[in-house]
Amino acid sequence: xxxxxxxxxxxxxxKGKDVELRCDPISGHTALYWxxxxxxxxxxxxxxxQGNSAPDKSGLPSDRFSAExxxxxxxxxxxxxxxxxxxxxxxxxxxxxxxxETQYFGPGxxxxxx
Amino acid sequence: AQSVSQHNHHVILSEAxxxxxxxxxxxxxxxxxxxxxxYPGQHLQLLLKYFSGDPLVKGIKxxxxxxxxxxxxxxxxxxxxxxxxxAEYFCAVNARGNNRLAFGKGNQVVVIP
Numbered sequence: 001x002x003x004x005x006x007x008x009x010x011x012x013x014x015k016g017k018d019v020e021l022r023c024d025p026i027s028g029h030t031a032l033y034w035x036x037x038x039x040x041x042x043x044x045x046x047x048x049x050q051g052n053s054a055p056d057k058s059g060l061p062s063d064r065f066s067a068e069x070x071x072x073x074x075x076x077x078x079x080x081x082x083x084x085x086x087x088x089x090x091x092x093x094x095x096x097x098x099x100x101e102t103q104y105f106g107p108g109x110x111x112x113x114x
Numbered sequence: 115a116q117s118v119s120q121h122n123h124h125v126i127l128s129e130a131x132x133x134x135x136x137x138x139x140x141x142x143x144x145x146x147x148x149x150x151x152x153y154p155g156q157h158l159q160l161l162l163k164y165f166s167g168d169p170l171v172k173g174i175k176x177x178x179x180x181x182x183x184x185x186x187x188x189x190x191x192x193x194x195x196x197x198x199x200x201a202e203y204f205c206a207v208n209a210r211g212n213n214r215l216a217f218g219k220g221n222q223v224v225v226i227p
Contacts, residue, residue, distance in 0.1 A: 031213065033214075033215075035217075040123075040219070041219055042118070042120075042204060042217040042218050042219040042220055043204065043206075043215075043217040044217075045214050045215070045216070048213055048214065050213065056213065056214075059214075091157075091158065093158075102148070102160055102163060103215060104160075105150075105157050105158040105159070106157060107156075107157040108157060
């Protein structure tokens with residue numbers, strides 16, 4: 001079946017602009033995650049959605065970052081007033097419900113802030 | 115909060131050499147453990163996982179990992195690497211009951227033909 005998809009695959013923007021990154025999880029997966037992968041760093045957790053529960057936003061680095069998940073499916077990560085340090089690969093992952101499951105990752109969006 | 119340490123960020127070795135990548139985590143409770151791999155130009159994919167049972171876990175492409183609870187370790191091994199194993203390898207830990215994965219910084223492995 002189809003995997004996790006993300007768009008755009010690459011995004012170049014100017015400092016101060018807002019960007020929106022999209023994630024389409026695997027159909028039927030109730031949990032969705034956003035991570036950030038910076039050069040030479042591991043994956044940094046950003047936010048987690050599970051069904052209709054309130055999202056776990058504890059990983060968002062600043063109030064310029066926000067995310068929503070509409071209809072329990074597609075998610076959008078928004079970065080307002082982008083800064084150069086926001087340049088990274090933003091990864092989305094989804095998993096089925098349940099406590100012990102594997103996350104399935106999308107290809108990521110490579111964001112470059114000039 | 116759980117954290118994960120991976121050492122020797124860059125590893126260069128020849129084909130047929132043996133590979134071992136260390137992973138140590140800090141969390142006192144029950145954990146699920148993962149190794150993910152990211153081949154050049156591809157997205158992260160699961161290599162192997164440990165939830166419970168036999169602490170020696172076999173994964174795809176001849177990889178295995180051993181969970182040693184007393185050492186808080188989950189080291190990845192492959193007896194004989196191939197050029198196609200060139201990739202970045204990430205160890206990840208999930209504390210039971212916690213919905214996050216904590217990742218290490220990764221090991222960049224280059225296999226020279």
